[in-house]
Amino acid sequence: MADLASFATISSCCSASSAIASRGHSSPSSFIPLGRSPRYLSVSPHFKAYLAVNAIRPRKFSIVAVARSATTVPSDEKSPSSNSSQPASVVEPEQASQEQEVIDVLEYDEGRIRVCDKLIEVFMVDKTTPTDWRRLLAFSREWDGLRPHFYRRCQERADNETDPGMKHSLLRLSRKLKEVDEDVQRHNELLEAIRKAPAELGEIVSRRRKDFTQEFFVHLYTVAQSYKDDKAEQNALAKLGNDCVAVVQAYDNATEDTKAVNAAELKLQDIINSPSLDAACRKIDDLAQKNQLDSALVLMLTKAWSDAKETNMTKDEVKDILYHLYKTAVGNLQRLMPKEIRIVKHLLTIEDPEERLSNLNDAFTPGEELEGGNVDCLYTTPEKLHTWMKAVVDAYHHSREGTLIREARDLMNPKIIKKLEELIKLVEDHFM
Template sequence: MKQKLISLGRKIDDEMEGHSELLKEIQDSPTDTNAIVSQRRKDFTGEFFSYLTLVSETYDSLEDRDAMARLGARCLSAVSAYDNTLEYVDTLDVAQAKFDDILDSPSVDVACEKIKSLAKAKDLDSSLILLINSAWASAKESTTMTNEVKDIMHRLYKATKSSLRSIAPKEIKLLKHLLNITDPEERFSALATAFSPGDGQEAKDPNALYTTPKELHKWIKIMLDAYNLNTEDSDIREAKQMAQPVVVQRLSILKETIEEEYLEHSMFQDSKTEGDAKSDEL
């Protein structure tokens, strides 16, 4: 029994030392958090975030506690981004850079103002919104994050939702149109039409709404996230209207259709093109 306790003590010491080394690495290179996560994703465990909480509680200064809370939020964001990298790798780096800048704000109020400014400048893009949604979802469900971190992520999430009302992206209007079509075949036909000039070609109908499968897929995820995260307190009017099961079902079907009929096909074409290019080089 004594030997088991000694072994357990050594294991705990080793884990704490590992957490301490990881924390020091992040503190020494705060701008390289994403790279650290990609290299050491397995080390960003619930125990590590619990360790951050313990460290934060040892500080007497509110400023130091706030700094640790921000570091935890940044790590949480980087982990969430890493876990979702495969979906939107092309725009993730830009979105993560924007989010890092938001988290680097001297106060939460300033961070929220940055989000509002991005919205006014039409720079609050879908990838950034998904990133903020994902970070809040992770923080909300976490049992190891401090209340300070959760409060930061919740306020940023609320500011983002509020700012969405000023954006009024065409994809939201398009989704409203698609969801109001009761006939499935007609709905899928309208979906195909919406993607017709989606690669930047000249629109066939200047009054119609066009987009790309990837962009519409992002906004569907945003709408479903808003519904799943906090339907009763959503600032997105469209998310409130999605309370009807039939609407949620249609949205989910649209999401699956885009994934199966457009995104997977696009990935295959990209892979084929890349393979052909390599063959030409040979």
């Protein structure tokens, strides 16, 4: 009993100094709001539970105590709440919640700093080249949230670094990585624009051709690889990449080859100046036989007919002439492509399985080949046709569209690929 009485006396005498001690190296249980009478102190159950769970981490409480020290009352001043006539002061649940938020913010900041330090180590030791950085940033789903904190952490460490070499390395990492990061952001912005409006890909290419660089396509396929657990998304991105390659190549072929465009204009002018429609068609046939009928000329004929069709200022007779010239040019251009591709494209238009099998029989039956009019009679072997179809399917699945000839690239479509796979199986089952 005497010991207990002595302890009570000492406790009441030292109540003011306990507030000062709580700001130093006190235990977690001493972390309480200061400036209140010790006789009426009360801690919310929620905050008590937090102290019990986190009692092994006193340093975090000292940080919070320092952050809150501006609200403490000096020990030599009389606290307004020390008057016994005032109602008891307690820690409200709202106050405990605010204290918890402060602690959570500090813990989150410390965790983020650790992540940034780890990334700095990765970029400086494990993955040190811009190529590695591009790949890591393309694969990351969290980098957008970490970006500002990472660069700020690099600057903080450089400012506090005493080793000149390390200081230079940190500043160089921040500068070089920011350059790569800005490139990746531009690539992501372009990719997002394409994904939102795939039907406007041609317009996007014509407006932003300079952005479709080799680095962009590498980035696109890297992003596609990052979806290894989502095959549908991975295939969609690979298909989008193939579409971009095809449109960019078509744009380049149509706009950058000035000589071809000028030559096509001269050919078109010569065709239009023909004395009759038959003479104009013969000129087109003659160009095809000399292998001088190119896509640029066909594009010009297509545009001329399209413009005439859409206006009321052109006579119907002129529209009919331009349409006839257009069809003649397209027919001749199709005959310039390998006959196996022409056979495949014809087979893909047939929906009935029996009719498709019958046409395959006809294609594999040797005979005289006839070209002209509305029907072409062509012959090939099962092995050659199978090789062409397999090349298209393999190029699609391995994203190697650039290895195909131009005439086969329009087959790089998921629905067409499925039909091609059915045709391949049909040829293998019945003819090989």
